[in-house]
Amino acid sequence: MSEVSAWFREKISRRGLLWGGLAAAGGSAIAGTAAGQSVHSGHGAASAADAAPPPAHLAAHGSMITVGDVDNERNGFDPSRIVTDWETGSVSKLPDGRILRTFEIEAVDKEIEIAPGIMFPAWTYNGRVPGPALRATEGEHLRMVFRNSGSHPHSMHFHGIHAARMDGVPGAGLIDPGEEFVYEFDARPFGCHLYHCHALPLKRHIHKGMYGLFVIDPDPARHPGLADVARSRLLGTPENAEWQEFAMVMNGFDTNFDNGNEVYAVNTVAHAYMKRPIRIVRNRPVRIYLANVVEFDPINSFHLHANFFDYFEQGTTLTPTLRTVDLITQVQAQRGILEFTYKDHETGLYMFHPHQSEFTELGWTGMFDVVEAVA
Ligand SMILES: [Cu+2]
Numbered sequence: 001m002s003e004v005s006a007w008f009r010e011k012i013s014r015r016g017l018l019w020g021g022l023a024a025a026g027g028s029a030i031a032g033t034a035a036g037q038s039v040h041s042g043h044g045a046a047s048a049a050d051a052a053p054p055p056a057h058l059a060a061h062g063s064m065i066t067v068g069d070v071d072n073e074r075n076g077f078d079p080s081r082i083v084t085d086w087e088t089g090s091v092s093k094l095p096d097g098r099i100l101r102t103f104e105i106e107a108v109d110k111e112i113e114i115a116p117g118i119m120f121p122a123w124t125y126n127g128r129v130p131g132p133a134l135r136a137t138e139g140e141h142l143r144m145v146f147r148n149s150g151s152h153p154h155s156m157h158f159h160g161i162h163a164a165r166m167d168g169v170p171g172a173g174l175i176d177p178g179e180e181f182v183y184e185f186d187a188r189p190f191g192c193h194l195y196h197c198h199a200l201p202l203k204r205h206i207h208k209g210m211y212g213l214f215v216i217d218p219d220p221a222r223h224p225g226l227a228d229v230a231r232s233r234l235l236g237t238p239e240n241a242e243w244q245e246f247a248m249v250m251n252g253f254d255t256n257f258d259n260g261n262e263v264y265a266v267n268t269v270a271h272a273y274m275k276r277p278i279r280i281v282r283n284r285p286v287r288i289y290l291a292n293v294v295e296f297d298p299i300n301s302f303h304l305h306a307n308f309f310d311y312f313e314q315g316t317t318l319t320p321t322l323r324t325v326d327l328i329t330q331v332q333a334q335r336g337i338l339e340f341t342y343k344d345h346e347t348g349l350y351m352f353h354p355h356q357s358e359f360t361e362l363g364w365t366g367m368f369d370v371v372e373a374v375a
Pocket of ligand 1: 155197
């Protein structure tokens with residue numbers, strides 16, 4: 001058989017078996033771990049302030065999205081909450097007056113449900129995938145207290161600037177189960193960064209779920225020419241409060257360990273934002289912190305429907321690196337900030353998805369529900 005036809009047959013089978021009405025089969029042919037699991041239905045997703053109720057027509061069979069609901073409560077995290085949930089740690093003052101920001105992160109083995117009835121034996125930071133979206137301000141001193149309660153040696157490798165001995169491997173090295181290590185460094189440069197485990201085999205440790213956003217907001221005092229822009233990014237300022245900010249990590253899951261993904265998503269749960277669209281207020285600007293951590297596939301992308309956005313590659317500039325685009329591509333570990341508004345649009349549902357149709361159909365697609373101001 002030619003390579004091409006084998007490839008085609010495989011794509012058809014993974015898509016056809018999992019999605020649409022056939023999902024009632026429980027996905028057991030797709031996910032080894034899902035064999036014998038019943039399809040979960042009737043679990044209402046925990047309500048989130050920014051999540052709209054599922055549009056009836058999308059919940060129907062045959063709409064090319066997963067059937068049934070993931071049990072967010074059992075997972076211990078809800079994509080509708082993760083998308084706005086920033087972890088800011090605890091703050092104290094150093095003797096020299098600078099801010100010390102401390103984060104506590106624990107590696108935990110945990111089986112999570114990534115699509116209705118499809119369980120995945122994940123390795124997590126703080127019991128969630130992606131791990132907590134860490135957020136700090138440029139110039140602060142950061143202390144990352146990492147405890148490994150998992151079954152394998154892990155580490156934390158931060159994208160950012162730090163000493164060799166604070167690197168997640170080599171440098172600090174691997175942290176064994178039961179051990180603790182404290183990573184310490186200053187928060188720089190500002191931007192939309194990433195952290196992940198650096199244990200080998202790297203692709204396994206990453207695709208099992210050990211990654212998260214690491215956002216460093218710009219300090220307006222350090223950017224006099226663009227202080228207003230910097231303030232709009234700085235969490236906690238009135239200028240920032242106007243923005244609707246979302247944390248999105250594009251990820252994928254190899255459920256049968258064949259070095260290919262069977263399920264794709266943004267923030268882990270297939271089609272979560274199709275079933276519960278992300279509500280945005282029409283006349284307020286939107287900012288997305290977006291990272292790609294998909295393993296096995298070289299690139300991912302983000303396409304916005306009916307609109308265009310400005311893009312800040314890696315988030316390390318205060319002026320856009322791309323203007324007026326409706327699609328960006330990201331290789332593995334690439335990330336950036338998207339800014340846009342729907343203020344001149346009519347209200348309604350606007351889709352976002354990668355432009356790799358296969359990823360879209362296998363779970364990575366969502367909707368914004370653009371509404372007038374909410375009282
Ligand atoms: Cu690891």
